[in-house]
Amino acid sequence: MINFVLKTKPMTSDIVYLSNLRTRCTHIQSNNQIETDAPIDNNGSGNLFSPTDLVATALASCMITVMGIKANQMGISFKDVSASVVKKMAANPRRISSVSVVLTIGDIWNDREREIMENTAKSCPVSKSLSPDLEQHLSFCYK
Numbered sequence: 400m401i402n403f404v405l406k407t408k409p410m411t412s413d414i415v416y417l418s419n420l421r422t423r424c425t426h427i428q429s430n431n432q433i434e435t436d437a438p439i440d441n442n443g444s445g446n447l448f449s450p451t452d453l454v455a456t457a458l459a460s461c462m463i464t465v466m467g468i469k470a471n472q473m474g475i476s477f478k479d480v481s482a483s484v485v486k487k488m489a490a491n492p493r494r495i496s497s498v499s500v501v502l503t504i505g506d507i508w509n510d511r512e513r514e515i516m517e518n519t520a521k522s523c524p525v526s527k528s529l530s531p532d533l534e535q536h537l538s539f540c541y542k
Contacts (some may be wrong), residue, residue: 421447441493455486455498458535461525462502469519475512479505479542497534505542513539 413425420437435450437443448456459482470477481503489496502520517539526535 419444422450440488451486451488451495454495454529455484458498458523458525458529459484459500459502461523462500462520462537465523466502466516466519469516473512473515475508475516476506495533497536499536499538501538501540503540503542508541513541 410427412427415423415425417423417434420443422435423432424435425432433453434447435453436445436447438449438452439445441449443449463480463482466480467477469475483501483503485499486495487497487499488494504516508516520539521537529535
């Protein structure tokens, strides 16, 4: 199955185990790299993003990305947007149990623009790809 996938689709990334529960992940198209580390509560040093940190972070990043796309399409101001993420783990089985995302918006949007942008964030591809068992909490903070 892996050989079939690799032959029919361009690879997205390449991951190599370094040592001491660390990996190096290379984005094939850009050659950008990130390294991961196991978290302190799971035998690692916690000095880098853990794989589960990346999942939680990807959720917020995806929300901001699709909001940016929608803002560009509609001519909505999109210059002052950030997110804070809190990930919680469960023990049995070990998994992400919840991700809370607070999107902080400094741009001035009217009620219609807020509704469009909030709905866009809620329907991002990462959000729709995660298990329904994962609690996703999203809030918007307008400056």
